[in-house]
Amino acid sequence: LWLIVWFVWTRGLAKGPPAERAYTKMSRLATFAGMGRKPHHTPVEYASVLGKAMPSVAAAATAVGWAFAATRYSARQLTDADVADGNEAWKSVRRGLLGRMLRRLLPLGGT
Secondary structure, eight states: OHHHHHHHHHTTOSSSOHHHHHHHHHHHHHHHTTOOOOTTOOHHHHHHHHHHHOGGGHHHHHHHHHHHHHHHHSSOOOOHHHHHHHHHHHHHHHHHHHHHHHHHHSOOSOO
């Protein structure tokens, strides 16, 4: 089961630039957390939606969205510092999304 989950999670991520991998992982995990991307959302709009739902990771989600948009839709190349910042932003968003996903799957607390 773990191997299947790992395969599905990493499918298509090996060849993309770091910003694209982070954005794809953010989108996939957000879908599991009940906040899938709508077809009309731009990367930055989607990051804003996630930030409004989880204010503690709003800045990090926006950073991931902007980095993806910059690498996908412009000729800009990310520096090593940009990649490091993007990895830290992704880790922050990941923590928030994992917590939200767990709360969604394992409802705890009162009514």
